[in-house]
Amino acid sequence: MADDVKLLMLAGDYVEDYEIMVPYQALSMLGYKVDVICPDKKAGQTVHTAIHDFEGAQTYSEKPGHNFALTADFDSIDTDDYLGLVIPGGRAPEYLRLNPRVIEIVRAFADRPVAAVCHGAQLLAAAGIIKGRQVSAYPACRPEVEMAGATYADIAMTEAVTDGELVTAPAWPAHPAWLAQFVKVLGANISI
DSSP states (O other): OOTTOEEEEEOOTTEEHHHHHHHHHHHHHTTOEEEEEOTTOOTTOEEEEEEEEOSSSSSOEEEEEEEEEOOSOGGGOOGGGOSEEEEOOBSHHHHHTTOHHHHHHHHHTTTSOEEEEGGGHHHHHHHTOOTTOEEOOOGGGHHHHHHTTOEEOOOOTTOOEEETTEEEESSGGGHHHHHHHHHHHHTOOOOO
16 A cells, blocks of 8 residues: 555544554554544644443443554644544544534545544534434434434444445444445455
């Protein structure tokens, strides 16, 4: 894969640990240059992560995760430089959607490959780019998905759904399906 094939990933404090780390590592392994950004932060600075797990309670549990080092400066991003966008979940999307520049970034990818998992759908809904689409998300985000005019895809936690160039999934247990579908949307051909 060419070194100049770049993907953008949006992050913020308390992004879900697996949902930032696993896609970053997997997509990097495939040869994509993944620029991970966060408002008000520069490359080399970190965001706190949280590990969300499913342990039989009415909702997920939350534990401290790792610090994730950002790879690019938020203020210097030009969305035209990127093939696609990755939006991990966790608590970050709930406040990132309040940032006008974040919403501009998400809107810039409305007609390009986008992968969003878990609460990442909150950014899709806030940006107004999912009307008429089929979208999965963590079940607690269903009302936001539907209020944004999308059809909520009620699928297993291990599944993902593709609607055009939009790939969504309910949570990190869907990584194999979600990432495989996203890579296909990106146009990569992987064989063993």
